[in-house]
Structure formats: structure tokens, C-alpha cells
Amino acid sequence: MQQRGGLEKVGGLALGLAMGAVWLVGLAQPRTPTYYQDVKPILEAQCVGCHKPGGIAPFSLTEPQDAVARAQLIVAVTASGRMPPWPPGPDSPEFLDQRKLTEAQKATLAAWAQAGAPLGQK
Ligand code: HEC
Structure with a gap:
């Protein structure tokens, strides 16, 4: 159980980073x-x-x-x-x-x- 909770956290972190990257690319190329x-x-x-x-x-x-x-x-x-x-x-x-x-x-x-x-x- 401990371990699975840890994996979920890692997954959440990866998703957060990916969304941050998408946001940054959007900023760099506004239109x-x-x-x-x-x-x-x-x-x-x-x-x-x-x-x-x-x-x-x-x-x-x-x-x-x-x-x-x-x-x-x-x-x-x-x-x-x-x-x-x-x-x-x-x-x-x-x-x-x-x-x-x-x-x-x-x-x-x-x-x-x-x-x-x-x-x-x-
Ligand atoms: C000082 C004058 C001058 C300026 C400034 C100038 N050009 Fe030219 N351009 C020419 C002349 C003369 C030719 C025809 C001879 C040649 O192709 O080198 C030409 C040719 C061209 C061609 C045709 C190339 C080909 O292979 O048929 C393009 C496309 C072009 N110019 C785009 C531009 C663009 C875009 C700019 C601005 C960023 C620009 N030119 C600024 C003088 C100029």
C-alpha cells in the first residue's frame, strides 16, 4: 500500500511537470x-x-x-x-x-x- 501511494505521487508529479511544459511552450509561442x-x-x-x-x-x-x-x-x-x-x-x-x-x-x-x-x- 505504501508503495502504491508513492507511485501515485510520482505520477501526479509527472503530470504536473508535463502540464507546466505545455504552458511554457504556450508562453514562448503566443500566436x-x-x-x-x-x-x-x-x-x-x-x-x-x-x-x-x-x-x-x-x-x-x-x-x-x-x-x-x-x-x-x-x-x-x-x-x-x-x-x-x-x-x-x-x-x-x-x-x-x-x-x-x-x-x-x-x-x-x-x-x-x-x-x-x-x-x-x-
Ligand atoms: C538593396 C536592394 C534589396 C533589398 C533591400 C532587398 N532585396 Fe531582394 N532582391 C534584390 C535584387 C536586385 C534581386 C534580384 C537579384 C537577385 O536575386 O539577387 C532580389 C531578389 C530577391 C528574391 C528572389 C530570389 C530568387 O531566387 O529568385 C527574393 C525572394 C527577395 N529578393 C526577397 C527579399 C526580401 C524578403 C528582402 C527583405 C528582407 C529583400 N529581398 C531585400 C534587391 C534587394
Whole structure:
């Protein structure tokens, strides 16, 4: 009897830990990124200087459908560091106003594309 009570306690503890872990994961990823809330500000800050109608890049990223249609490609070029172009290279010292995405911004773009590139609320 003693022993079984002990096992139940261990089981209860394991369940408590599991629920705590689920709660923590929920805190770390509060919601799916959306175009209007998360992606548009990144594109506006880092991409549309070139990716605009008449810009030097071959296509525009100013409209929601531009970004949605190229979500996977955007993730590929930002994850690899090819875009935004940064001629000083990845190992250069920091510059003011440098054109670089943070790891968090890259992760936001990836999570957005993964979720099917939702537009969200304006
Ligand atoms: C300094 C100007 C400039 C900026 C800033 C810039 N791009 Fe580009 N981008 C270009 C040019 C020029 C090309 C076409 C030549 C090439 O593919 O390298 C291009 C090509 C691309 C392509 C097509 C790649 C392919 O394989 O067809 C994607 C996708 C892209 N850019 C996404 C982005 C994203 C996302 C950002 C912002 C994070 C960004 N770019 C910022 C100039 C820019």
C-alpha cells in the first residue's frame, strides 16, 4: 500500500511537470504571426526600398499578395542571408542602420510561411 501511494505521487508529479511544459511552450509561442501584424513591418523596414514598383529588385513586395505569393521564397532567401543584400558580409562589424534581419525576424517570417502565410487583421 505504501508503495502504491508513492507511485501515485510520482505520477501526479509527472503530470504536473508535463502540464507546466505545455504552458511554457504556450508562453514562448503566443500566436501565429500574420502579414499585417508581423510581416509587413519587417518587409517595409528591410525589403521595399528595393522591392517596390520601379525599384531595382525584379519584383515588388509592397502589396500583401506579393508577399503571400512568395512566402516560401522569402523564407529561403532570408534564412540563407541572401536577402536583404548586405555587401559588407556577415562577419563585418556592426553599422548604424545596417540592412540585416535579426534571428527573431527570420523566425517570424518562417513561422508565418509555415502557417500558410495568413494575412490577419489590419
Ligand atoms: C538593396 C536592394 C534589396 C533589398 C533591400 C532587398 N532585396 Fe531582394 N532582391 C534584390 C535584387 C536586385 C534581386 C534580384 C537579384 C537577385 O536575386 O539577387 C532580389 C531578389 C530577391 C528574391 C528572389 C530570389 C530568387 O531566387 O529568385 C527574393 C525572394 C527577395 N529578393 C526577397 C527579399 C526580401 C524578403 C528582402 C527583405 C528582407 C529583400 N529581398 C531585400 C534587391 C534587394
